[in-house]
Amino acid sequence: RTHHLAVIGGDGIGPDVTAAALAGVRAAADRYGFAVETTDFDLGAEAYLRSGVALDEAALAELRRHDAILLGAVGDPRVPPGVLERGLIVALRVAFAQSVNVRPVRLYPGVRSPVVGVSPENCDLVIVRENTEGLYAGGGSTSHPGTPNAVAIQNSITTVAATTEAVEFAFRLAAARRKRLTLCHKKNILVHAGQLWQDVVDEVATRYPDVEHDYVHADALCLHLPLDPGRFDVVVTDNLFGDILSDLGATVQGGLGVAASANQNPRGTAPSMYEPVHGSAPDIAGKGWANPAAAALSAALCLAGLGERDAALALEAAAASVLAEMPALSGPSMGGDTTAIGDRIAKRVTDVDP
Ligand code: NAI
Numbered sequence: 001r002t003h004h005l006a007v008i009g010g011d012g013i014g015p016d017v018t019a020a021a022l023a024g025v026r027a028a029a030d031r032y033g034f035a036v037e038t039t040d041f042d043l044g045a046e047a048y049l050r051s052g053v054a055l056d057e058a059a060l061a062e063l064r065r066h067d068a069i070l071l072g073a074v075g076d077p078r079v080p081p082g083v084l085e086r087g088l089i090v091a092l093r094v095a096f097a098q099s100v101n102v103r104p105v106r107l108y109p110g111v112r113s114p115v116v117g118v119s120p121e122n123c124d125l126v127i128v129r130e131n132t133e134g135l136y137a138g139g140g141s142t143s144h145p146g147t148p149n150a151v152a153i154q155n156s157i158t159t160v161a162a163t164t165e166a167v168e169f170a171f172r173l174a175a176a177r178r179k180r181l182t183l184c185h186k187k188n189i190l191v192h193a194g195q196l197w198q199d200v201v202d203e204v205a206t207r208y209p210d211v212e213h214d215y216v217h218a219d220a221l222c223l224h225l226p227l228d229p230g231r232f233d234v235v236v237t238d239n240l241f242g243d244i245l246s247d248l249g250a251t252v253q254g255g256l257g258v259a260a261s262a263n264q265n266p267r268g269t270a271p272s273m274y275e276p277v278h279g280s281a282p283d284i285a286g287k288g289w290a291n292p293a294a295a296a297l298s299a300a301l302c303l304a305g306l307g308e309r310d311a312a313l314a315l316e317a318a319a320a321s322v323l324a325e326m327p328a329l330s331g332p333s334m335g336g337d338t339t340a341i342g343d344r345i346a347k348r349v350t351d352v353d354p
């Protein structure tokens with residue numbers, strides 16, 4: 001069997017960490033007897049500065065023909081904020097109905113969490129973020145911009161359809177894990193959207209009688225997550241809260257060097273997209289220092305999404321085992337030699353016991 005991967009290396013450290021992660025994917029393919037074919041896409045800052053377009057219909061159509069997309073990172077100081085993040089990443093999430101963003105928050109043995117008391121035994125949860133709606137759905141307007149009378153309106157959209165897709169996904173995941181689901185919102189203030197989320201959770205819960213569920217406000221969750229991560233199994237939440245919480249989760253699990261994510265289309269009607277949580281890191285771009293482990297862990301999520309479970313477990317275990325050999329993993333000092341770490345992960349894939 002052959003899997004066709006679209007590869008968007010993107011900007012800054014993106015292409016380097018993606019190439020290193022692909023070495024691990026190829027090693028896993030060799031070990032488990034499948035083939036991987038890749039197509040590189042020239043998207044990101046350089047392409048935008050050349051053409052003035054972040055993503056066109058032709059690229060979308062070409063990407064759609066692939067089984068999955070691996071993304072490095074986009075973002076460049078020469079491009080105004082939002083152009084690539086909205087015009088490329090958010091556009092792909094919406095175009096390909098990647099309605100859930102899955103972010104595992106797991107502390108691997110040997111990786112140091114900067115938060116006191118967090119250990120591999122109590123830190124293994126998954127944040128499931130609705131990925132296409134909420135405040136990020138984007139509508140809005142500003143009247144009298146740039147004046148003392150300026151008023152900005154930023155709309156938020158919450159539909160039962162998209163919310164149900166995220167909540168169903170989260171319950172299914174919880175049923176396969178420790179059977180606990182937490183809804184995170186701010187329903188005491190955002191009463192319309194919050195009640196819709198609660199209604200959907202209550203309705204879907206009737207189909208998962210083994211999964212217990214509770215509710216925690218988003219601000220309270222920021223308090224509980226670092227102090228007591230073991231309290232959570234699957235956290236389901238909206239787009240904005242999920243974005244913020246998953247960066248908090250990245251810190252709890254040892255930093256951006258280990259944080260992976262999947263933008264999933266749960267119905268399989270278009271390719272899902274896998275990317276490390278970190279950005280393009282312009283401060284270290286081109287130096288070859290970036291840690292590719294988060295990209296490799298994202299590629300492991302990709303293999304799982306393609307149905308290659310054993311290969312996914314082997315790549316995850318290999319990345320975790322190499323991470324345990326690296327000293328400091330949070331902050332700018334978390335880097336090393338991108339290619340050497342990638343090669344070490346790839347080599348470990350061949351003999352690790354997943
Ligand atoms: P960033 O994640 O790129 O970097 C934050 C800090 O962590 C920097 O000091 C960087 O050197 C370091 N760092 C990040 N990943 C690393 C790695 N793998 N190994 C070693 N060190 C690493 O976040 P920042 O600086 O806020 O954003 C830079 C650009 O990336 C911006 O244009 C931003 O919009 C974009 N961005 C893109 C994302 C994406 O493509 N999904 C996600 C986050 C930011």
Ligand code: MG
Pocket residue numbers: 243244247
């Ligand atoms: Mg974010």
